[in-house]
Amino acid sequence: MLVAIDIGGTFTDLMAFDEATGRFAQAKSLTTPAQLVQGIVDCLRKSGVDLAVISELIHGSTTAINTLIERKGAKTGLIVTRGTRDVYSIGRGNRPESYNLFFRRHRPLVPRHLTREIDERMLASGEVLEPLEHASLEEACRRLADEKVEAVAVCFLHSYVNPEHERAAGEIVRRALPGAYVSLSHEILREYREFERTSTTVVNAYIGPKVGGYVRSLKASLAQIGFRGDLTIMQSNGGVMTPEVATQRPVAMMESGPVGGIIASAQTGRTLGLANVISFDMGGTTAKASLIREGEPTMAPGYYVGGYASGHPVMVPVIDVVEVGAGGGSIAWIDEIGALKVGPQSAGADPGPICYRGGGTEPTITDANLVLGRLDPEDFLGGQMVLDAKAAAQGIVGKIADPLKMSAAAAAQAIVDIAVSKMSLAVREVSVAKGYDPRDFALVASGGAGPLHVMAIARELHIPKVIVPLYPAHFSALGMLAADERHDFIRTFYADLDGADFRRLERTVEEMAAESASALASKKGTERRIHLDLRYVGQEFTLSVPVGASQIRAGDRRAIRTAFDRLYDQRYAHHSPDEPVEIVNIRLAVIGKRATMTLPRLSAKRRAQAFRKMQVHLGDSVRPVSCPVYRREELGAGARLSGPALVREHGTTTVLFKGDVCSVARTGELLISVRGAA
């Protein structure tokens, strides 16, 4: 039995898959921000899954990213080579917003007085110019100990080529500050470019103590309630890792939450024969969009947390996502000039929307949907939670409708409209802004609030086709069940391709593989992917060229060279076969493949039968329409229905407007043609 648990800002979702029977189970419970681990335990209990039979529990969590964004990490010190104290704050000195006089640079996580320079110097060749001077290091440690730092990052120049000084310094720091969490730059990112490496290492150290504590307490609590299987943690690269690796490299789980839904969207697209889809996931706190082309999520070698212009570079492989602060729990409010705003502040799970009866007093998007009749107070989460419709209406009237002199329904409609236009921007940013016409893609809606709003977004962007997959409210967890184990390693290995010592290169790959062996939990069916980052001599940017282990063993420079020229030509439409080529980095991905999961087929049942009718506001806030309500689980393959309609299921509701036509695929997805779109 495989179990995946995804903690969002509002809900904790669980999906379980029994490989023997091919059956799924699901559960959802409110996230308990102060007690995340307790939330997981509660969710497991609720699912009724027998803990003793779980072979692996896969976990995705926003702990890492939230710690950074909310700047709630550890008090962190930084130890660097003499002369480079300000490298971290100077960064690259650039202003991506060229015409903005009020541009903002990144705000360092370590102040200057906690950044200590010590005497040591390595050269780019790996030779020692100046040995590590212990006295200056010990003095630095004393100062950081006096300041009671909880974490220390160490980043020396050229440690990617020769990490000896960093290693030695690490030992001394660990002895001098026994309680501190220590990150050495060459262990986090063994690639040249000191600013990016420092930033990535500092982020790792800054979030390390909190994430480490979280993982430890999760393991302990699971053991306590009888879990005996393996715990794995979702990474930003779409693969999973062990808790031990997560504790050392929490920076790799930055986008741990969103990637599950993207993996699942790609899979859904593939199942339906749609290679180009946009994944749209709206949870309680945020909405996320991601573009999938040719069946593959878009990957980036790293990203800037907080945006390129003023964010923190974190150079670990990540699936590309655009996120906006609009989720079911996003709060509606009136600003100082009387304009209605929605988010980015969220009521989250605690206190939650007013209707959750958790003490929330601020009206949210969920409250607005309830007032519009799109949610049923008696039929939420399969009736596990009874919503307070009256309180939601009162909240909207008091906080929004009265000050703006409108009816409750009109205020609720306005809240939903604003949220929709905001989320449309996120979808636009992954498509239109990159030159892709959203009309060429299908929109895959997930998250508890995704299917509620997806048709309005599709209409706004003229997207003709929407897919509501199976288990949309547990989609991220579903994607995690399908995630392989994956570790990415990088090493700067700077040499001319022609003159490179391939025996040393092979040894380096073996070293990296050995490193991966200690990180790797799965012992069988692992796959190694080796890439060399190559460029023409004189260039800066590289192309990652896949190479085989046998090519490296044989030192087959010609084949590697040809592959590079060909890839270069494919990518840039020209190449230079006579120019010398150099190697810059070696990349190794070690992948522990998981067996493919087959979803059960739905039995055919053409007739769709509504189980009731409800009065629902669908765009017209004066007159509600009488709207049939279907149960998702009662819809068979081939069933057709058209809007206006609601399709209710555990954890979400799909809203269809007049003219939208929905049919059920053999594999269970709702395929919806949007009215009015081409």
Place this chain on the structure above:
Amino acid sequence: MRTKLDPVTLEVIRNALPAIANEMAADLQRTSYNMMIYEVRDFCTALVNLDGELISQNVGGVSHFVADLGVIITDAVKRYGRKGFKPGDVLITNHQAVAGQHLNNVVIYVPYFFKGELLAFSMVRAHWIDVGGTSTGFGAGPEVPDPWQEGLQLDQLKIHDGGRLDETLCRVIRDNIRFPESSLGDMNSQIASCKLGIRRLDELFRKYGGGTILKAIARIFDETETQCRNFVAKLTDGVYEAESFFDDDGVTPDERVRIHAAGARVAYKAITAPLAPVNEGSFRALEVIIPEGNIMMARYPAPMAGWSIFVPTVVETIISSLAQAMPDRIPAAHHGLLGGSVVFFGVHPQSRRRFVVQSIEGGGWGGRPFEDGESATVSVCQGDVRNGSIEGIEMKCPVLVKARALRRDSAGAGKFRGGLGIDMEVRNFVDGKWNFERANRRGCPAWGLWGGGPGESGGYYLRAPGESEYRMMHGSHKPVSANSEVVVRTGGGGGWGEPLERDPERVRWDVLEEFVSKDAARDLYGVALREDLSVDQAATRDLRRKLGRAA
């Protein structure tokens, strides 16, 4: 084919056009052979119509390359005629009489035809590492009297004619520049980038139809113009002035060069719509008057090697002139120099390969009406221009970067102080040549606003082996022996508002962080700190009263 201009189509086209220019830029950067392109981003990519109007341009990169490619197209269309271009043509130019920039900035452009009709050009301007002449890197120094000594002049020539490469022209270029492998590699990248632009533009035209695209472009120009006009309309009508000066013209010492602000596009853009993409509409409502023969409008054949040195100061002066009109939107002055450039070159004694160290270091920006200025950031004329990483520099060149550090007390004091300038210290392991820029603004450093103090200005300093003191340096192409040490110093930003009004707690933090010395805290800010760096409130009150009276 969709023909009507519905709002979604308009929106898609509005975003797709800049996306094309940005994709051209990304490819150019990724395939270029010279740091001025891949790190310093001294280039621009654009789509321009036959009237020389800017359809779209890349984001980031050098700000003063804004919408200035049009003159090349109007000139080319005049010379060749509309019928004078055919598919497969690639043109090259760097001629100063038309382009108005130094010869290193080489422009490549390619015509775009839709259904046989010439409609637009895709263009790439990029800084070549060398174009011949007396010096490499940034062109010749100010001492050179004319363009012929500055390098090879290429005047609107077809390097590909209908798809056929002009071998003769190629050889002329190859034989007259110092790093042909690098520059011709860059030329190929420029051509590929232009062709990519044409391909993407064609996809767009095929999808939506020529009529729709042209209608959309006209609409986008109009809307952009309106947006800018709406902003300007909010200002009180008036004549706003500001003045600044350079220490000298680089030839005659101590003869001040006055800059009296009239108008310029960078400043206008920064003030009206800083975050929106650039197109022709961005400047329709702006008229700029610069008499020919002025330093900002040189008369050919004036030498142009140092053409851009003045630009950030001009932009800043214009921005400052509006401080009265919009006090809450104008920061104090920044370091104002394009440079902070690190340029050291030579031949590696072991590998016999030629090397060039190049980096652009940032300086301090001015204090803002609501917060301190940023430190160590490139000038207003440079956008996404990145310094060279120390590790990348040392990997390729025989130098040691000993420090890249913020300089205490380099910022102008103020209620919101300026940002700090930096000291970059470089030791060269081998003999070579340095380019030292002139410190032009020692007499007119980054000024403060509303009572704020000026930032400290920058300069170049050299200590030869065996010497104990650093000497201030200027001049390009200066031979420097192995194991010399050079400090490239950039200026700090001006302060905004009275320093005595600065929150003493912020001053204390600045002292703890070593941005401000204890002395400066006392003398400039009137803040008395105890041994443990806590604020002595009573002493601070006295000090501030005394300093306030003295002022």
